[in-house]
Amino acid sequence: MSDHSRILCPVLQQRIMSAEQAAELIPAGANVGMSGFTGAGYPKAVPGALAQRIRQLNSQPNAKPFRINVWTGASTAPELDGVLAEVDGIEMRLPFQSDPICRNRINDGTMDYVDYHLSEVSQYAWSGFLGKMDIALIEVAGIREDGSLIPSSSIGNNKTWIEQADKIILEVNSRQNAKLEGMHDVYYGTALPPNRKPIMLTDPADRIGEQYLACPPEKVIAVVETAAPDRNSPFKPSDEVSKKIAGHILEFFNKEIELGRLPKELLPIQSGVGNIPNAVLEGLDAGPYKNLTAFTEVIQDGMLKMLKSGTLKVASATAFSLSPDGIQEFDDNIDFYRDKIILRQQDISNHPELARRLGVIAMNGLIECDLYGNVNSTHIMGTRMMNGIGGSGDFARNGYLSIFVSPSTAKDGAISAIVPMVSHVDHTEHDVKIIVTEQGLADLRGLSPRQRAHEIINNCAHPDFRPALIDYYERALHSGRGMHTPHLLEEALSWHQRYEQSGQM
Amino acid sequence: MSDHSRILCPVLQQRIMSAEQAAELIPAGANVGMSGFTGAGYPKAVPGALAQRIRQLNSQPNAKPFRINVWTGASTAPELDGVLAEVDGIEMRLPFQSDPICRNRINDGTMDYVDYHLSEVSQYAWSGFLGKMDIALIEVAGIREDGSLIPSSSIGNNKTWIEQADKIILEVNSRQNAKLEGMHDVYYGTALPPNRKPIMLTDPADRIGEQYLACPPEKVIAVVETAAPDRNSPFKPSDEVSKKIAGHILEFFNKEIELGRLPKELLPIQSGVGNIPNAVLEGLDAGPYKNLTAFTEVIQDGMLKMLKSGTLKVASATAFSLSPDGIQEFDDNIDFYRDKIILRQQDISNHPELARRLGVIAMNGLIECDLYGNVNSTHIMGTRMMNGIGGSGDFARNGYLSIFVSPSTAKDGAISAIVPMVSHVDHTEHDVKIIVTEQGLADLRGLSPRQRAHEIINNCAHPDFRPALIDYYERALHSGRGMHTPHLLEEALSWHQRYEQSGQM
């Protein structure tokens, strides 16, 4: 790409340099706001060059450790989180990750991690208590003559990072499809309170902003050219378990439509990351629906299929999260998809005001759920971070329906997804309306805790664990302690303890 | 009140009857939507008459138990929750209560209770899965000639109940100040998705609705005249502990203003029910503030004082929650207060869209908080319901700042409010920004879980419990298990167990 055809702004052409040169401009201790959301639109060259620099610096005798704080949109990829975590280059990470090396560092205590509701991050950055952002490192699909930016395959927090950072490094990725131009909708009406105004969006298809990111050229200290694809793991193919989960959800939707409690185009759907949610989308696609809409965080493979078939009319999100096959499909047919997908910044895609107004149907994965409907979607055995809460709380609390899905067991049946008491809570009993496993669906709406326990045990728990759950519940019920949410405190977490000791709940 | 001067609608004058006669119109098993929010505006005569009827019916040999389902705005008073719970007349109660007899029934398993985010109740009722509402029983301050209603000292869910119920019973309470007329703002722009529109409110003082409740006269089956005051317990006078808590919050606000992170008029404040939150308001009133605003659920005594002194300019709420002295003060000076207080339905006073837009500062009580900032505000020792989540989740999740307050110990020092792991979660670590006890304030914003543990133990825990907390934390940290949120699963709930066994944590 030596013709610089994607960098049309003359001033910024002069800032073109190598990734290594750009990495030199990032000082130790910096707060760096990087682009990237679920493996899309993250910078692909500078983080690697920085990691090399860090490895070299830190290998010198008596080196003071060189580390930075990394703020992103959400998860990224091995070329960012992986390489920086590998060299122990990250002091603090926010607001979401799903990288195996990062995860190990978080869980062995060598990296600080704060997972946030994804809609809130930009507000926190603006309000100032996270500290000053030193550098924004942003992948874009192109730079226009006036210096404005064509966003890449995710927007995430890029608008905020560009506005907040003292200095900006841009990666211009020519591998991103040039036809992404025009698919974005960047809203410039946000403000801190008391100056906030209503957000005038009433349909997932509405456009309320600009196609480009504004960027003051004088803040740009480096422009790096890249040509590498986004990298996401392939989804596991839908198996029997996920097909059954999808089947239960379809049956539920159909009943709600029949009862007049949902329109036949449903309401805008949100679907989380993960294998099971993606499989549910494939299941929906096989259902009787037409002209659905999505108001969600990410476009997975399943959503492309739904758009193709006409099941889905339009999808609003902040990022793609496509497998290699999905990226190929999107690139090959971008003219078809262009006007059916709108990418927004994450403070809009996940905004509580909009999730509530549109009445989003939120579908997200869970790690474990307890007898009374409390959901843990982040912590393994109460202490180890899996990924983070992500946007699930934005949608589950404020949406119209919240559905949480999971196989009823994990690790080949050693772990029950239904436990007496969850070891961490991300979604309280108040926020959890529907639980679905391959065993069935528990509709918790309007039920008291004891009624919920019956639904969850009988409809969702795996038969291998059902007798032990009933036994716990019955003994708790007759323990003479509180009967609103009966528990045996001395046993409530014993399933987790047993797993830690014996590898089996 | 035999001149019926508060009942100007001729048709409805003809439906006037005694409370006993009206109570006869409520069938067993009915879903009854009652007015009432934190001891204000609840029906004062018919529930008592119904309780008598239930007692009599149920005392007959082989009587099939007569019970009803009671839906309200929030908590009520002994004349409603108390009398009906006493005769075991409530099958299912939602969405909030704080009555001692009710509480006992919930906790001994003889009453089903579902506590909801208060902003969501009307949406649930509309969406239909709670079942059909048979009867609305609503206190009003008067009936106008055209049949429209002058709301009483709370609005709560009254608009929804009136719209949803098949039949309506009105209690017209001449003890409510006639000058309440005009203080209400009932918004008729709500809808179910996909038909929702932006709510065009950008300031707590904005009026977006009507002064009266519309009510189809043909649905009204009874009108009962009453003349009894709202009944609320007096607040405990501010003690040393609550003064210290208020002091820490003031210091925090002042620092935030100094750093430019809060405007000098702060942002609209929300203050929960309870003794401590009320004391904090008194503390704020003694501070340097002028022209604050409140966007909150309830007007407590503290808010009246703040309005009087000019600390507060305007307060938007859904109900009063005044002590007997507070009611007297309000009645005596209603001309002063009339244009400074706006009462709205609770789906607007607590609306996520508005809490987020206005950037509410949410201040609520907590029962216990753990090392990592998870808050329990409802369950005693994991199993017994105290009151319910109320509106705390509406404001804490979507507001700008969420502050949770509590003495560092309860029950004369037998219980630590800071525990290794909470026994129930209402507000997740993501939603809890600031914890305050008389010991100090922990600002958790931007901190990883381990950093939060240091803040909370050192700033908030009582010195008597601090060594044991540090000991637990240190052993968890070195346990070789996950270090994101270190825990010893076998001990995590042992403080609660110990209290249950020995009366001392």
Ligand SMILES: CC(C)(COP(=O)(O)OP(=O)(O)OC[C@H]1O[C@@H](n2cnc3c(N)ncnc32)[C@H](O)[C@@H]1OP(=O)(O)O)[C@@H](O)C(=O)NCCC(=O)NCCS
């Ligand atoms: C909860 C979550 C991890 C489930 O992911 P998923 O891919 O749908 O589900 P899987 O069943 O494949 O589980 C993922 C992993 O968690 C493990 N797991 C699941 N439940 C577990 C449990 N109770 N205990 C231990 N491990 C468990 C699985 O074994 C699997 O691990 P592996 O990859 O080593 O085999 C995922 O949905 C998530 O991170 N959610 C939080 C963020 C979120 O909801 N974002 C939504 C907005 S985009």
Ligand SMILES: CC(C)(COP(=O)(O)OP(=O)(O)OC[C@H]1O[C@@H](n2cnc3c(N)ncnc32)[C@H](O)[C@@H]1OP(=O)(O)O)[C@@H](O)C(=O)NCCC(=O)NCCS
């Ligand atoms: C949490 C809550 C109960 C605290 O109430 P409060 O009046 O401010 O605080 P107090 O310290 O006086 O505590 C109230 C009672 O709880 C008890 N309590 C407090 N902490 C306790 C603990 N950790 N374990 C056991 N009991 C505890 C107190 O002893 C007291 O009981 P008593 O009346 O029998 O003496 C109250 O704020 C609440 O119900 N919150 C949930 C609803 C809400 O937040 N609504 C806000 C929107 S309006």
